[in-house]
Amino acid sequence: MRSLLCVFFFMFLSPFLVKSLNPSLNDDVLGLIVFKADIQDPDGKLSSWNEEDDSPCNNWVGVKCNPRSNRVSDLVLDGFGLSGKLGRGLLQLQFLRKLSLAKNNLTGSISLSFSELSDLRVLDLSENGFSGSIPSDFFSQCGSLRSISLAKNRFSGPIPESLGSCSTLAALNLSGNQFSGSLPFQLWSLSGLRALDLSDNLLDGEIPKGIEALNNLRAISLRNNQLTGEVPEGIGNCLLLRSIDLSQNLLSGGLPSTMQKLSLCNDLVLGNNGFIGEVPQWIGDMRSLVTLDLSENNFTGQVPDSLGKLRSVKIFNVSKNALTGSLPEAMSNCVNLLAFDISHNSLTGNLPSWVFKLGLQQVLLSDNGLSGSIDDALASSKENSRTKLLILDISQNKLSGEIPSTVGDLGSLQLLNMSRNSFVGTIPARIGQLKSLSILDFSENQLNGSIPSEIGLLKSLNELSLEKNSLWGNIPTSIGNCAGLISLCLAHNEITGSIPASLAKLTYLTVVDFSFNRLTGAIPKQLANLASLQLFNISHNQLQGELPAGAFFNTIDPSSLFGNPSLCGAVVNRSCPTVLPKPIVLNPNSTDATPSTITQSLGRGKKILSISALIAIGAAAAIVIGVIAITVLNLRVRAATSRSAVALNFSGADDFSHSPSTDGDSGKLVMFSGDPDFSTATHALLNKDCELGRGGFGAVYRTILGDGRSVAIKKLTVSSLVKSQEDFEREVKKLGKVHHSNLVALHGYYWTPSLQLLIYEFVSGGNLYKHLHEGSAESYLSWNERFNIILGAAKGLAHLHQMNVIHYNLKSSNILIDSSGEPKVADYGLAKLLPMLDRYVLSSKIQSALGYMAPEFACKTVKITEKCDVYGFGILVLEVVTGKRPVEYMEDDVVVLSDMVRGAMEEGKVEDCVDARFLGKFPVDEAIPVIKLGLICTSQVPSNRPDMAEVVNILELIRSPSESQDELGEFS
Template identity: 85%
Template sequence: MRNLLGVFFFIFLSPFLVKSLSPSLNDDVLGLIVFKADIQDPDGKLSSWNEEDYSPCNDWVGVKCNPRSNRVSDLVLDGFGLSGKLGRGLLQLKFLRKLSLAKNNLTGSISLSFAQLSDLRVLDLSKNSFSGSIPTDFFSQCGSLRSISLAKNKFSGAIPESLGSCSTLAAVNFSGNQFWGFLPLGLWSLSGLRSLDFSDNMLEGEIPEGIGSLNNLRAISLRNNQLTGKVPDGMGNCLLLRSIDLSQNLLSGGLPSTMQKLSLCNNLVLRKNGFGGEVPDWIGGLRSLETLDLSENNFSGRVPDSFGKLQSLKTLNVSKNALTGSLPEAMSNCANLLAFDVSHNSLTGNIPSWVFKLGLQQVLLSGNGLSGSIDDAFALSLENSRNKLLILDVSQNKLSGEIPSAVGDFGSLQLLNMSRNSFFSSIPAKVGQMKSLSILDLSENRLNGSIPSEIGLLKSLDEMRLEKNSLGGNIPISIGNCASLISLSLAHNEITGPIPASLAKLTLLQIADFSFNKLKGAIPKQLANLVNLQSFNISHNELEGELPAGAFFNTINPSSVSGNPSLCGAVVNRSCPTVLPKPIVLNPNSTDATTDTITQSFGRSKKLLSISAIIAICAAAAIIIGVIAITVLNLRVRAATSRPAVALNFSGGDDFSHSPSTDGDSGKLVMFSGEPDFSTATHALLNKDCELGRGGFGAVYRTMLGDGRSVAIKKLTVSSLVKSQEDFEREVKKLGKVRHDNLVALEGYYWTPSLQLLIYEFVSGGNLYKHLHEGSDGSHLSWHDRFNIILGAAKGLSHLHKMNIIHYNLKSSNILIDGFGEPKVADYGLARLLPMLDRYVLSSKIQSALGYMAPEFACKTVKITEKCDVYGFGILILEVVTGKRPVEYMEDDVVVLSDMVRGALEDGKVEECVDNRMQGKFPADEAIPVMKLGLICTSQVPSNRPDMAEVVNILELIRCP
């Protein structure tokens, strides 16, 4: 096979030979086989590609041929899980019309000259990891190219002006990259262009007036760039435009009146810019509009009555502007309207009845000055329309009156937010009919009466907020039936009675706030079983007795239990009344001296040891034994490493193997990637001056191979490692097969019974720990760098888990940064070299990973799985975003990073946790979700943590929603 591939490469490098080949030798077979040789196919999707076949047109997966010429016309390998770089084999497919390699993990820059493929019509390289800039002359000879997509890669630099040479282009999609600079002027000469998407880049400057020459343009998206200036008048000349998305830029001024000519426009999205002035009345003439989004701008004045003419409109969003006046009655004609968002303006007047007559699915009116009763609008609405409503948010207005019982008729409602108004009376019992309700927020009103027991019927409820009202009575026992409840807030009310034990059934509960009420009685011990609990505030009540004994309650914040004079225990610094056990009755007729001694001893004692004291003594004993054991292991390691370092003399040629010997001077060297010349590497590889660092599994040194290539060599600590050469080689060869751009590659190994070395690629940029914690103030990482490090490390870890390899030792010092700023996960899978995964031995090996280790390491009954790595990765996320170590030792305190961030999140101050060395130069809409993801990954329960593939998807969604 190797010789055959050599022949293929020789043929491609010798065009004279290619011309002399027999026509029966199919160039398409050769090209595809060479293409396959240059990439990795971990899922075996290309197994049907056989170099012995005469033609690829029969059963080669992803290949389609022209039935007349029997030559390859289409190559579509979307989502095949391929990685590696594009080789020159593709250039042999001379009759290729469509090349689609989307949704893979291909890397490198685009250096191939696709101009050689003169018949190419469609090129789709989207959703890969290509990087670098596009050569300036890349499009100078683009032949018959009609569609090109480079979306969602890592391309950077300017968009080449040569793009304007592709006169046949109809669709261009460069979205989701890091292109910067101005829009290429030559682009506006492409009269056949129908679709243009440059969204989610870093483009700047103004939109050229030349856009008006694109007479065939149907869709344009320049979303999420840094474009400035006004929308050019020429936009109105693109009469065929159906979709316009200019959102999330720095555009300003008013909208040009020429846009009223765009009668075919379905979607007009101008969100999050600096547009100002009154909303143009002519928008009502765009009768084809289905989506109109003018939110987060500086529009003022009234909502135009002309909006009532938009009878095709499905989504209207004018939120976060400065609109005034009342909602126009003319909008009752918008019969197809589904989503209506006018929140956070300065609208006044009553809520018109048409809001509930139209059968809307989403109604968001929050943050205005609307007043009056909502009951009138409900009463005039059509009964058969109520079941369509999914979201109703009327919070932060001046609404008053009762909460109408008719609210229960909205059986499909998922979110109901009526907070921060002046509603009074009790919560209607019919609220229990909203079986789909996920969020209920009635906080900050003047509600009174008891919480209805029907609340227990809301099985889908995730969040319930009733704080800052005047509610009384008891907490209903039925609340324990709300099985999906995650957050519950009843703070600042007049609620009395006990905390019901039924709360213990809420196994998903994370946040509970009962502070500032009149609760009485003891706290149910069953609440200790709430394993997901993160915050439990019962301060300023009349509770009594001792807190439940459990993992959360043992570390509860003292401020969460303050203001309860009758509570006792260590947390409130108040001892509980001692309850002595019944006296021990011994046989009075016994003559056993031991019995007499015990009797006398108990007679003299005034206080017996409590169970907690006995547990503390046992724990102290266990710690002492552990310290002694670790000390003994360290002494053994030092004794082993104190022996003279062996000078390894690698000879050139093939991989070789010597019989195992006990002298340690000869052994077996195996290289996984080629057979480099080691003849000049005769110096001692384990020179102290070349040491890069030390870890739980040994020291790492840098050395130069005979071919001039630097490698990192880890000298493994012999203690506790497998003694069998066969076992050692089997496990190391598994690790040698792991290949990923975000993993440090294992190049080979060296074995003797007394010395084992692992040979890794050398990564020049140092480790993440040093970048975060040991660099000077001027060398800190930007947010872009940090996000890429988090995402890259996640991808590397996800790849390990796909290959059933657990890292076990994830921490910032095991994340290396290469010369391009890309992260590479190191030291993965070394626990495989232990004879068995004994938790004590393993924890002694990775004791430097304090703060990263999942809690199940301490529990013998819980299986160690990939979720341990997810926990460590969650800590790593928080470390990268905050710039703080996982555990910080202060003068009189120990700060655990995850607890600190979780507390800040509960207090609404999580943004303050971001590393202040970035000086506020970070997007909060990315940093805060990333920190929340880190907290989710550090859940105490392994099953509640996402897997790494899900983490990668979430991070990519955060970057490109």
């Protein structure tokens, strides 16, 4: 009870009242208990803190006391999993010298003043969730602080100028926050500062002059800010500097020559800035350098010979500059070099042999102009017994000759990239000796021959890229032994044979690309068990048979299958032939009592037709009979259609009016409103001149009612699939209640067992497909018109989903344009008229336009939802903006619109996708967001696609409601 009262007083009265309490109550106990009360301790790490104790100095975890005064001197609770906010309890620890609460989950702002903690030497609040700005006077009385770390929090605002009051400060770490503004000049007054780390913030402006005042500075890191200007000359007077990291800023100019005085400097990291000029010769005088990083700048000229004097250097990185010439032989003196990166320059000459004599671990020479053979260079690797080369990247050069078998001597290699060169010959079998290899890339060369079976010895291989060569032969079955394989790319070769079933053993396989080869045979069914598969491109081969069923193959992108005319299944819109049982082969020479004796008994000496021939004859006869039967049925259906059309008899009612005929030759008509005279409309059903078009469900005709109103009549040609009359009428009446200005209205229907008609409003402007792809150059749709069409279609589709109706067949030919240019979505909900949502029927009959179909249509186990319509709408958006069809068939390639636009987006060239007929006259701030929305809607994962209501909101946000048509007139 005593302790609870103490807590009460301390929490609700000022610290001055607490000081006036009975001095027998230990201030440290009170302070720590109140601190504990303000935070959460989910792991019970502070369970030893007992408020009944007279002192925390005995067994309180994380607490250390001065043995003379018996007062708390250190509070170290690093990594205790604590959360909550800092209270005022800590201010009671007036003899505290070290406060370390690093690596917890503490949050909130720092509002405490440490002026009362006059003995505090070390403050470490790093790796928490503190946020907000630090009060400008927070450090105003920090004369005794020697180390401050607030790293890896979410502090923002400027760095307080009061830091200049911390005259004894030796280490300051504010890295990994969101501090902004310029560097306070007061920092340079901290002459005792040894380590300064302000990296990974949002600081801007120039580095202040006067840095030479920090003559005790050992390490400075200003990495990853937005600092500008040149490096001040005074940095060369900080003679004790051992580590300089100014990388990832906007610094410019040349390097100050005073830096050559920094003879103790071990690490000079200046990468990713805008430094210019030649790499200074004087860097060779910084003999203590272990790390030299000048990457991603604008340095020009040659690599200076003087760098050969850096005998201590281990990491040398001058990548992504504009360096020219050849590598200096003097660098062979850098005997301690481990990582050598000169990639992405314009260096020329041969690959120097000394590179492989130094015992390097990483060699990155990619994207230069190096030429010649690599035989001699690789052979020299044997001369150094300590060679432990882990990474070798010589890609994108002009290297030639064969890949030498000596590559197999680099037994420690983990990455080998020799792509985009001019290597010829075969892949050496000794490649199988690289047992640690994780990435192997020989793509885009001129290699020939077969893939060696020794490739199966690479048990650690994750990525194998051999595309764009002239490889032939089979894919080795041994590749199934590469148990860690994730990516396998063999595209654009001349590989033959079948896909090995051993691939099914590669459980981590994610990407497979066998496109543009000569593969034959069926796809192994076992591949359906590859749970990690995300891409399986087998386009442009000679594969045949049905796709594996289940898992990834139910949602495979159809473009990954193009160019295999003998593949079948729902995804490729091609039904698979029925597999007939193998005929029994009769043996005429058998003397057993077997079927062959039956053959003999039919007549000795006479020529008996084989079973295969009999089957063929029977099949031909069946086909002939079938054709005759279908012809007769068609004639009867036409007659029935004619009779039904003539017998149309209508009567009106207020809501659903119908004629309840029971005569077998007359049908049942239901009109959802009005009592039109339909007698003049029947001729349209048999008149080709009145036909508007044909789709997956049937033909559409235009006719005029007795009241002069035009209507469109759809004559369904899927009668055999239509539900019973009761179910049919229930579904159609549901559609009849759907009303929206962007939906084609359904006026009524007509039913007989052999004929079903749907009566729609007539929309005069034609369909969107014709406007986009078949119109004249003078009548192309303006940006304004296209945006309105996209928005209107979205609103219509959103209303359908609100009414629990799925369209199933959204495409540009089902978007009609009325006389005022408004879009109307047609043919919605018709799939529900079928007895079941058979995926093959949906893909072949309904989704007749390849490219609009959502991936889940091919998966029998995935439920068809509104997100399928969202996918089709996304394709529609891309079609409207680009003016291109969802799938374009070229002479030797197939271009899938969504893939093309997504690729352009990744390359930053998405503006190039907008319809060229705009001639640049379109609002970029509308077109680009609309394209991005289309790509989001076409996500392969249904849950990643937005709802149509969200799509409408996004489109309305893209076009400001206050923006008038006149303001956009210039884009029309």
